[in-house]
Amino acid sequence: MKWSVALMVVLIAFSSSFAGTYGIHHPTDAVQESGSADESTYIPEMRWLSEEHPLISAEQVEHYAGVGISEGKRAVIMYENGSVSYDYFSSGNDAYDLIIIAPDDWKDSLAPLQQHKESHGIQTMVVGLNEIYGGTYFSVQGRDDAEKIKYFIKNAIEEWGIEYVMLVGSYYRLPMRNAVHIWEDRHRLVTFAIPTDLYYADIYRYEGGTIVFSTWDTNGNGVYGEVYEGDLGENDIIDVYPDVYVGRLACENERIVRNTVEKIIKYENKAYGEEWFKRMILVGGDTFPGWGVVEGEFMNNFVxxxxxxxxxxxxxxxxxxxxxxxxxxxxxxxxGFLYYSGHGFPYGWATYAIDDENETWVGRYFIPYIAALFNGYRLPVIFLDACLTAKLDFNSSDLREDGVPMPINATFPCFAWSFVRHPYGGAIATVGATRVAFTGVDEEGPHWGAGLLAASFFEAYQETDILREEFAGAQEAYANNAPGDTFTLQEFILLG
Structure with a gap:
């Protein structure tokens, strides 16, 4: 029996009893940061969507400068007390629009996608990982494989003028950078790693009036994207604005590559202008029963x-x-879209009934159910406002932690990717979190976390219907509206 079938059987058998470890974390009191003796700044509650979460908080930021891409143009972005300005600059040549980065033995299977993109006027190049590591196109720079890929993207921007990057490969086939958040618990330092593709999108930062390469390791200790709680250590200086439009096809093997390429081509050839596209599915309940608004349904209606x-x-x-x-x-x-707001797991979602003090899971939807979908090319883009749904390193230990007996050690496709890799339907793309998430929603709307990023994503759609630009626009808007929170921007990734 294949592992995928075995996983299906196990999930269905235990679906009535598990999905309970990642329950809600009841929010602490709202934080107030003191200014002068007679004034304070209210910061909305940070409500974690999981009981197991890092002990972090977002800091207030008054001013900074970064480098990003907006409306297809790169700019120095200045933030000053809530006001944002853009100083656009030229990025050179325009030989290619899109590069597809993948293991070398998948290049032939990606050729139809390259041809399809070029038939629509998008100049595309497929590049093998070994071509990057071996210096086929540019001199090799970087201390490890992930940094070599990032330097390659930098060179492709400057020499070829690219704007879009498609990463093809699972967590184990194409390197993923782990950003690190560190805090103190019982007099010991705890390290929390966040797999993120923002690392590949955030190529530059602004330093002393100069645009420089953003290593994500400014303290030079070989640990990337370090953020310490308080004064426990020296933070790495990172610029969370994307400088290129990045998404990932987390394919595990060449068969999945071929299926996904066929699915993308069919969708892009047939979906435009279809009546079904103007439908949107909204799914939610009461994410935090008894705490203020009915968060899931409130966010559905807000979007x-x-x-x-x-x-x-x-x-x-x-x-x-x-x-x-x-x-x-x-x-x-x-x-055209599905928006879910609630709780999530590497294998599905579930939420709560309104004001249910017993916190009984309702609306459960798991990976095995996706296999029953035959919606063809009628595929939504799904935003998963929840924890862990894009945990690309989903494995047996995650199931054991939730009480599912797994006698073998194995890795599995996560929930968000399962929608995209399904050959007969599912979704064309998903946005989800690689780790636990938080939100900050009250009767005035979303203030930060997953809810605010979701709202920013759908607001970006009002400006562009190009998915990677929409996601980058959401990241940029979030960075401007919640500038102290790198955690949310790092953990949410685009699959598709």
Whole structure:
């Protein structure tokens, strides 16, 4: 029996009892940072979507300068007390628009995608990892494979004028950088690693009036993206603005590459202008029963107000239809977007009934259910406002922690990627978190965390219908609106 079938059987067998370890973390009191003796700044509650989370907090930032890409143009971005300005500059040549980076033995399977993109006027080049490591196109720079890839992207920007990067490969086939958050617990330092593709998008930073390469290791100790709680250590200086539009196809093998390429080509050739695309599926319940607003449904409705011109299929606890069957029916009909707000796991999602003090899981939807989807090219882009759904290093230990007996050690496709890799339907792309997430939502709307990034993502759609630009626009807007939070920007990735 293949591991994928075995995983399906195990998840279905235990779906009624597990998915409980990652319960809600009841929020602490709202934080107030003192200014003068007679004034303070209110910071909305940081509500973690998991009981197991890092002991971090977002800091107030008054001013900084970074480098990013906005509307296809690179700029120095100045932030000053909530005001943002852009100083655009030229980035040189325009030989290519898109580079696809993948293991060398997959290049032939990616050739149809290259041809498809070029037929639509997108100059595309497929580059093998060994070509990068061996210096086929540019001199090799970098201390490890991830940094060599990042330097290659920098050179491709400056020499070829690229704007888009497609990474093809799973967590184990194409390197993923781990950013590190460090805090003190019982007089010992705890290290929390966050797999992130923002590392490959954030090529530059601004230092002393000069644009420089962003190593994510400014303290030079070989640990990348370090953020210490308080004064425990020297933070790495990172610029969280993306400088290139990055997404990943987390393919495990060449068969998945071929299936995914075929799926993308079919979608891009047939979906444009279809009536089903103007439908949007909204899924949510009460993420934190008894705490203020009904967060999941509130965020569903908040996003609906942003997405003008769409009709909405609400699958919510208050509608009485929050169940897997209703979700399957909605996806089969086709939709341009699906937005879920609630709790998440590497293998699915689930949330709570409104004001349910017992916190009983409702609306559960797991990886095995995706296999039953046959929605063809009627594929949504899915934003998963939740924990862990894009945990690309999902493995047996995650299931054991949730009480699922796994006698073998194995790795599995995570929930977010399972939608994209499904050959007969699912989704064309997903946005999800590689680790636990937090949110800050009250009756005024989302203030930070997963909820604010979700709202920023759908607001960016009002400016562009190019997915990678939409995601980068959301990252940029989030950095401007919540400049003290690198955690959220690092953990959310685009798959597709």
């Amino acid at each position: 609906a107000d942003i997405m003008k011109g769409f009709s909405f299929y609400r699958i919510q606890y208050s509608q009485g239809n929050l169940n897997a069957v209703e979700i399957e029916k909605a996806l089969e009909k086709g939709a």
